[in-house]
Structure formats: structure tokens, C-alpha cells
Amino acid sequence: MPETALHRISAISETKIIRDLPFSQLTTLRLGGAPAATVRCGSLDAVVAVVRELDSRRVPALIVGGGSNLVVADDPGDLVAVVIDADRVEVRAEGDGFLVEAEAGAEWDRVVAQAVAAGAGGVECLSGIPGSAGATPVQNVGAYGVEISSVLAEALLLDRATGEVAWTPPAALELGYRSSNLKHTARAVVLAVRLRLTGDGLSAPLRYGELARRLGVAADEAAAGRARRPVAEVRREVLALRRGKGMVLDPADHDTWSAGSFFTNPVIDAAALGEVRAAVAARCGAEAAAAMPAHPARAGRVKLSAAWLIERAGFGRGYPGEGAPVRLSTKHTLALTNRGAARTADLVALAREVRDGVAAAFGVRLHPEPVWVGVAIDGD
Structure with a gap:
């Protein structure tokens, strides 16, 4: 990463450059390695000047607010984290x-x-x-x-x-x-x-x-x-x-060390609803199939409940159990949580297992809600 860019940024008012600050200190999942540098911006003018400088030099930049919707790789590569502290x-x-x-x-x-x-x-x-x-x-x-x-x-x-x-x-x-x-x-x-x-x-x-x-x-x-x-x-x-549901941040509660709801509720064609109900009936019984949440969505589509499908596919609260570095929340199956010593690779492994398990059970593919940086659920 060009040191000249950081030198120029250091002269911008209301900025602070920090080295070796891992994303685990910037995200609610408390996961992710250190970027090349972190620039904290105390004003909107500082944000504009910093981003313009980085973009003009083609330096990869990730804009960070509360870090509540980010899954960052254990090695995020040669990028700069731009943290917006302007909060009026x-x-x-x-x-x-x-x-x-x-x-x-x-x-x-x-x-x-x-x-x-x-x-x-x-x-x-x-x-x-x-x-x-x-x-x-x-x-x-x-x-x-x-x-x-x-x-x-x-x-x-x-x-x-x-x-x-x-x-x-x-x-x-x-x-x-x-x-x-x-x-x-x-x-x-x-x-x-x-x-x-x-x-x-x-x-x-x-x-x-x-x-x-x-x-x-x-x-x-x-x-x-x-x-x-x-x-x-x-x-x-x-x-x-x-x-x-463990969805209000509490540093003492590992159920809140998450990115909130990890998967979006799947939206399927209304014509496919019968197939999903049949798969649920085969696995969980006719009563469960009839009770499966399904709400009308736009353009002839239906929204299902990701949490409901996850639970019926066999992934209960706290899965896979005590001692695992990443678990489903003990309060809410839609949250993947860092139990304190996890790496991003651990989170990715559990996310894949849950996604693939739901697809195998019901033919419905779940999609992650967070933004992935330097890593992908479909990657190696």
C-alpha cells in the first residue's frame, strides 16, 4: 500500500491513522485480521478527503461504521479501513x-x-x-x-x-x-x-x-x-x-457477538411453495408443513422464515454445542455467534453447514445477510 497516500492522509484535519488494529476490534462479530491501516475520520469532510485520496491512488478501502454487518477474513489483505466517527x-x-x-x-x-x-x-x-x-x-x-x-x-x-x-x-x-x-x-x-x-x-x-x-x-x-x-x-x-433473542449488544453475552440475523428470509416463487411444504411434511410431518410460516411477497412470490427452516433442518439453538468456537445463538437460531476465541474460518464453516443442511432438507437455499470481505461462503 502506498505510504505516500498515508502521508497525505495524515495531513487531513480530523483524521487518525492506526496500524495493526484488527477488524476483530471493529466488528460486532469480533472477527477479522488487521488491514494495512485504519483511518478514523472525525468529520464528514475528513471522510470525503480520505476516500478521494485512496480512490485516486487505487488503494482498496473498506468503509466501516458500527461493523455490525461485516464478515471479514482472518487475513483481509492490503486494504485500508476507513472508520466514520462523525456522529452528529x-x-x-x-x-x-x-x-x-x-x-x-x-x-x-x-x-x-x-x-x-x-x-x-x-x-x-x-x-x-x-x-x-x-x-x-x-x-x-x-x-x-x-x-x-x-x-x-x-x-x-x-x-x-x-x-x-x-x-x-x-x-x-x-x-x-x-x-x-x-x-x-x-x-x-x-x-x-x-x-x-x-x-x-x-x-x-x-x-x-x-x-x-x-x-x-x-x-x-x-x-x-x-x-x-x-x-x-x-x-x-x-x-x-x-x-x-440476544439481539442487543452486550459485551458480557457471547450470544450478542454476532452480525444479527445471519441469513435473510428466503423469498421463493409461489409455485414452488407446494414442493417446500411436501419436503417439510416428509421430514417433520403434515402438521409442521401446514404450520410453516409463509407470507405473500411481491410479484407472485412468498417469503419463508429462515429461522424456522434452520430449526426444522436439525440446527437447534446453541448448535453444534459447548466448546465449539462458533455456535448458533442459544437464544435465536438465526444468529451465528463467536463464543470468544473464534476465527473467521470457523464462522464460514458453520455458515456453510447450516446453509447446505437447509438446502438438503427442504430444497431452499439461504443467503447470508452480512457483507463479506476477503472471504466468501462459496469460497475455498
Whole structure:
């Protein structure tokens, strides 16, 4: 890696260059070896200047926020980690609602907490999700029936091809289920987001069954999308649900040393649903097949539950058991967790085993949700 690039970066205001800092200290999985260097950026101007410098010299760069959605190789190669520390959050009344502006390095749950404290509605169901505000449009972060696409007003992007910085509307990001045209590409860096939220102190419509039941919402009311509750009440219940599944970060709890939900819920053609149910019936019985979760999706497709399939394929909580360096969470089978001394290779091995086991049992192929750096689930 050109030392001249780092020398020039060292002169940029509000930057700090760190050598030999492994990704295991930058990611919630606590896995990954050390990049060539890590550059911490304390302002958006610093992020722009650093990325422009690295790109102009064709130095591979990985933009890091909260590190909650990264699987990084034990040897990530000759790349530079650019950590965004700029974390200003502003919540202001606008019309009959609120506009929330957050710099990319802001801890996402702090953004949600400030919005809820102001009585702004729309993001309370996204409470407790680890990571940074800048990652939310990249992943189109979602939980409990709400996605960031429902509240995103615009994102401030650094276009890495042109070096230009501009606010960009959501339509230009092609937001989909846990995806966008920013994910798995190096086309742009998210510098900040603006969210348009409601101002009546009530939540987004409560459609997700488990959360709705905890809040006393009748099934027909939830199905119709009519149920709303005070934002603070919804946030409290969401955090309780996530803690029960090991999905709120706790350094003392290895069940939270994860990347959250590791596999996306598979979306299949509706015509293939019968084949999947038949496979479930053959393995688990007709009653299980009839009870298998299957929800309508767009364009004649059906969304299945990855966690449900994983469990029925024989991978229970805590699999493969005590002493394994990487295990499924003891609280939630959709999370792969580092038990304290794992390497990325251990995680990859278990991810492949689970994916291939579900495919063999039910003919459904699961896809990882995190971004992979220097390693691949299909690699050697």
C-alpha cells in the first residue's frame, strides 16, 4: 500500500491513522485480521478527503461504521479501513412531523432514542439494531414490519466515481428487502441520512404478529394496519424482544457477538411453495408443513422464515454445542455467534453447514445477510 497516500492522509484535519488494529476490534462479530491501516475520520469532510485520496491512488478501502454487518477474513489483505466517527444527530420539528438528520457514524440506536424522546414516530420498531446510521440505507435495515425505506427522505452520498457529494432521493437507491444498489458495491459512501417521521407521538402501524401481541393488538387490527401505539411503549417492547433473542449488544453475552440475523428470509416463487411444504411434511410431518410460516411477497412470490427452516433442518439453538468456537445463538437460531476465541474460518464453516443442511432438507437455499470481505461462503 502506498505510504505516500498515508502521508497525505495524515495531513487531513480530523483524521487518525492506526496500524495493526484488527477488524476483530471493529466488528460486532469480533472477527477479522488487521488491514494495512485504519483511518478514523472525525468529520464528514475528513471522510470525503480520505476516500478521494485512496480512490485516486487505487488503494482498496473498506468503509466501516458500527461493523455490525461485516464478515471479514482472518487475513483481509492490503486494504485500508476507513472508520466514520462523525456522529452528529439533529431532530427538528418540520410541518406536522419531524426531520431527523444523522451523520453516518452516529450509533443507530441513539438516533432512534433521540427520535422517540422527541415524540417522532416511524423508527421505534428499529430500536436496538446495532450499527451506524450510515449503514441503514445500504442494507435497507428492517425489523418488526418496518424498513428504513418507509422513512428515508434522502441520503448524502459521496460518489466514488466522480468524487461529488450530493443529497440523493431514496428512489435512486433501489431499496429492496435487505438490499440497495449501494450494497456489495463501491459506488458511493453514505455520509448522512435524513428521515421524515410523524409528529403525533404514535408508532408506525403494528403489523408484526409477535410485537403486536405483546402490545395487546388484535390480529385483525394488525392485519389491517390500523394499530398504532405510543412510540416509547413500542420501543420498550421491541428492546425487550430483541434482548430475549440476544439481539442487543452486550459485551458480557457471547450470544450478542454476532452480525444479527445471519441469513435473510428466503423469498421463493409461489409455485414452488407446494414442493417446500411436501419436503417439510416428509421430514417433520403434515402438521409442521401446514404450520410453516409463509407470507405473500411481491410479484407472485412468498417469503419463508429462515429461522424456522434452520430449526426444522436439525440446527437447534446453541448448535453444534459447548466448546465449539462458533455456535448458533442459544437464544435465536438465526444468529451465528463467536463464543470468544473464534476465527473467521470457523464462522464460514458453520455458515456453510447450516446453509447446505437447509438446502438438503427442504430444497431452499439461504443467503447470508452480512457483507463479506476477503472471504466468501462459496469460497475455498
